Amino acid sequence: MLDNKYNFKEKEAKWSAFWQDNGIYKYNKIASRPTYSIDTPPPTVSGELHIGHISGFTQADMMARFYRMQGKNLYFPLGFDNNGLPTELLVEKQKKIAAHTLPREEFTRIALDLVASYNQSYRDMIERAGISCDMSLGYNTIDNRSQKTSQKSFIRLAKDGIAYREDKPSPWCCKCRTSVASAELEDTELNSVFNYLNFKLVDGGTIPIATTRPEFLPACVGIFVNPEDKRYNNLVGKLVKVPLFEERVVKIYADSKVGIDKGTGIVMCCTFGDQTDVEWWKEYKLELKQAIDDGGRMTDICGKYAGMKSIDARNAVIEDLKSAGYIYKQDPIVHSVKVHERCNTPIEFLSKKQWFIRTSTPELKQIWLKQGEKLNWHPASMKARYDAWVNNLNQDWSISRQRYFGVPFPVWYCKNCGEPSFADENDLPVNPLTSIPKRACKCGCNQFEPEADVMDTWATSSVTPQINCNWAEDEAECSKRMPMDMRFAGRDIINTWCLRTIIKAYYHQGTLPWKDLFINGWVMADKGIKISKHLANSKMKLTDLLDNYGADVIRYWCANGAYGRDVMFSDEGLKDGYKLLNKLWNASKFVLSFLYDYKPNKPAKILPIDCYIMQKFNETYKKVIGQYSQVEMGYAKTEMEKFFYFFCDNYIELVKNRLYKPEIFGEEAKQSAQWACYNVLLNMLKILGITMPFVCEEIYQDYFRQFEKTESIHLTVLSPIDVDDKQNLIADGDKVVEIVSRVRAYKSENKLSLKTELDKIVICDKNVDFIKQCEMDVKAVTGAHDVEYKTGEFDVEVGKVIE
RNA sequence: GGGAGAUUAGCGCAGUUGGUAGAGUACCUGCCUUACAAGCAGAGGGUCAUAGGUUCGAGUCCUAUAUCUCCCACCA
Numbered sequence: 001m002l003d004n005k006y007n008f009k010e011k012e013a014k015w016s017a018f019w020q021d022n023g024i025y026k027y028n029k030i031a032s033r034p035t036y037s038i039d040t041p042p043p044t045v046s047g048e049l050h051i052g053h054i055s056g057f058t059q060a061d062m063m064a065r066f067y068r069m070q071g072k073n074l075y076f077p078l079g080f081d082n083n084g085l086p087t088e089l090l091v092e093k094q095k096k097i098a099a100h101t102l103p104r105e106e107f108t109r110i111a112l113d114l115v116a117s118y119n120q121s122y123r124d125m126i127e128r129a130g131i132s133c134d135m136s137l138g139y140n141t142i143d144n145r146s147q148k149t150s151q152k153s154f155i156r157l158a159k160d161g162i163a164y165r166e167d168k169p170s171p172w173c174c175k176c177r178t179s180v181a182s183a184e185l186e187d188t189e190l191n192s193v194f195n196y197l198n199f200k201l202v203d204g205g206t207i208p209i210a211t212t213r214p215e216f217l218p219a220c221v222g223i224f225v226n227p228e229d230k231r232y233n234n235l236v237g238k239l240v241k242v243p244l245f246e247e248r249v250v251k252i253y254a255d256s257k258v259g260i261d262k263g264t265g266i267v268m269c270c271t272f273g274d275q276t277d278v279e280w281w282k283e284y285k286l287e288l289k290q291a292i293d294d295g296g297r298m299t300d301i302c303g304k305y306a307g308m309k310s311i312d313a314r315n316a317v318i319e320d321l322k323s324a325g326y327i328y329k330q331d332p333i334v335h336s337v338k339v340h341e342r343c344n345t346p347i348e349f350l351s352k353k354q355w356f357i358r359t360s361t362p363e364l365k366q367i368w369l370k371q372g373e374k375l376n377w378h379p380a381s382m383k384a385r386y387d388a389w390v391n392n393l394n395q396d397w398s399i400s401r402q403r404y405f406g407v408p409f410p411v412w413y414c415k416n417c418g419e420p421s422f423a424d425e426n427d428l429p430v431n432p433l434t435s436i437p438k439r440a441c442k443c444g445c446n447q448f449e450p451e452a453d454v455m456d457t458w459a460t461s462s463v464t465p466q467i468n469c470n471w472a473e474d475e476a477e478c479s480k481r482m483p484m485d486m487r488f489a490g491r492d493i494i495n496t497w498c499l500r501t502i503i504k505a506y507y508h509q510g511t512l513p514w515k516d517l518f519i520n521g522w523v524m525a526d527k528g529i530k531i532s533k534h535l536a537n538s539k540m541k542l543t544d545l546l547d548n549y550g551a552d553v554i555r556y557w558c559a560n561g562a563y564g565r566d567v568m569f570s571d572e573g574l575k576d577g578y579k580l581l582n583k584l585w586n587a588s589k590f591v592l593s594f595l596y597d598y599k600p601n602k603p604a605k606i607l608p609i610d611c612y613i614m615q616k617f618n619e620t621y622k623k624v625i626g627q628y629s630q631v632e633m634g635y636a637k638t639e640m641e642k643f644f645y646f647f648c649d650n651y652i653e654l655v656k657n658r659l660y661k662p663e664i665f666g667e668e669a670k671q672s673a674q675w676a677c678y679n680v681l682l683n684m685l686k687i688l689g690i691t692m693p694f695v696c697e698e699i700y701q702d703y704f705r706q707f708e709k710t711e712s713i714h715l716t717v718l719s720p721i722d723v724d725d726k727q728n729l730i731a732d733g734d735k736v737v738e739i740v741s742r743v744r745a746y747k748s749e750n751k752l753s754l755k756t757e758l759d760k761i762v763i764c765d766k767n768v769d770f771i772k773q774c775e776m777d778v779k780a781v782t783g784a785h786d787v788e789y790k791t792g793e794f795d796v797e798v799g800k801v802i803e
Numbered sequence: 804g805g806g807a808g809a810u811u812a813g814c815g816c817a818g819u820u821g822g823u824a825g826a827g828u829a830c831c832u833g834c835c836u837u838a839c840a841a842g843c844a845g846a847g848g849g850u851c852a853u854a855g856g857u858u859c860g861a862g863u864c865c866u867a868u869a870u871c872u873c874c875c876a877c878c879a
Contacts, residue, residue, distance in 0.1 A: 210879060224879085258879080259877090262879065264879085265879095266879085269879090270879095275877095276878095336878060384806075385807065385875095387806095388805085388807075389874080391806095491873085495875090524872090560815090560816085561817085562817080565808090566872080568815070570814095572828075572829095575828085575841085579841065582839070582842095583841090585838095586842090587838065588838090590838035593838080630819095635817085642826080652838085656838090744844050744845075747833090747845090748832085748834075749844095749846085751833050753833090754834060754836050754844065755834090756836095783836095
């Protein structure tokens, strides 16, 4: 017997535990049925989960449940991305320590400890949300298997010349003290001041130059004008004294990258203020003058400013420029500045030896585009973003990070010749700081310098298919299992995570990492506003939502709309899910109360209207399967829900008298309705269980399991109802529903109670045969004592009201 | 500057190959119907962003424009 009221808190905890304890979602390694493998994106351990995270997971989970119920053997792991900078910053913040002040081993120990507790809370949250992962298939991107996979990937790429080490200027975060990839940068609007300076020409006279960063003067290595600029092109080749550093003299060059109408039309090139400086420095083989060190302080070349923070130096330089009479104008401006996405610090360009992976040659870009072509994108429109990004790729992928908590590079450099020595693959994972190469260098030298950098998070999170498919241990197994069937992701990481995973799979396996890529939309806090940490901690905090509404209701909300589109979060929307849940509970309770004497044998005679509702279910079933097959879990849900309400409001109303009073309508009529109710309710529950797994499991276990035997409703296989469909009764049945609806409308318009009895109704139609067969149900639901039939155009007349 | 998406009922949305504008919700009117009043029945409500074009016919296709969101590039 179902409880009178559904207590979601109690039931959700109960079934969650049941699924875990009984391994309901466990991948079966020896099953012969086909596997459906999901490369679950390991969540980055960097704080608390919010509705945005869980929405993407839930949508993917619905697809996983769908495939499971299509008879697939699900490989649905849950890993965690907990190495690298994001996690390191989390540890620093939570433990109030600075990584660079501790020995690496100690920091790592603290980090692993903290990560374990975050993993657990993420896992709890994902379990509570009803995500059907196999928790035993997990991994951490910092664990041995992941490190081994990642290091093996690096060694292979380095030996093939695809990964290379080079000293080139790249974006640098002075706060995190590490290089960062250009994909990790964001734009921020900042207030600044345009300082207009007069630079002195060596031959006499001055030229005007505007700059927002006068502290870079000590690193000034050239002056640029546009060759087309008639005002200045006569100056090309002349020499200029650097203000405040007048012993330094630099040359004037012509380059078309200079905007004639920007600033004064004359630009100073410093190593390195921005990307253009880097390009000029390379092209004109300029001197390298580093004014800022890796911690954001001025270097020794800056004279009296050495040791100052760059922002303090800027103010000091401006004061000195003013008093020396260099500044003739200052304009406050707001300009956008590239900042590190993790800490919002404006980035600098620093030149350090770094490892890069080749990704951006025209030939390679063609390959990435071709791989993208072979991948199934859902929704298809998302591929355009990928193509646009690949076409714009202009830098190789930098994977070195001067940090502590990450996968080490398994490499040492010869102290004599500088050649790298790589660890043996069999020895991985290797930490070069605590071990030494097995062999001497080719040059005979036995002294090595270990690589102290660690790899960027992405270098490891881009090999999750290889981690999942056991590439490090068994390449043959991996080849069999790749490409995996599916990866799901937010659209913000198409350019980074997805592309890089595609690149690695191409280099290592020569295949795609996955066959299908599902790109979910974002949950917006309000029109055009992404969920921020601030909001995530208030009304969208996941634990509160789960406490207040339950997982089924949250999941219902997650299934709204077209797949891949952004959705706005609102509590309003949660009401709909609650309504369905409540109605489902009540309807099941009601229907099951008539099934206590149900016999699991098909009755000899099934009444036409009962046959009709089962045919109608099958019609909906087909649509639902179609929607899921197209990754439209929202439309599928709506389709099933519509049928459910139809079933309640029309079919149950039509047959409930038969169920109530077998002594009047006959045992045969009751059994026929029981058969239809059993089959329709069970099969609806199976499908609705994809969206609302908890309540459907409760109803299934309470009643259906005794007949169905399968351990959990989520392990049953979806199928249409086995019903006689030689004759399609849907149009005929719909006519009966229309008759009932006409009578209800009459009563409603006349402000009568729906149970009002009528002396008769007159039904007119071209063919009334089917309707006649449903007469007892029609009479019961309309309250008509008698039914008359006429032949002609369809019409329903309502007789006199019986007081 | 380049690219992607959006614009339909008060609101948040659906509308798949062009063929009479759809559900939900809110509002309104009724109904305590032997599951559910967090329910049921019924009604009203839209110049489909704007302007052109193709077509017998356009929410749908084409071209502009506007507004919003996102991505990329530039930011001396």
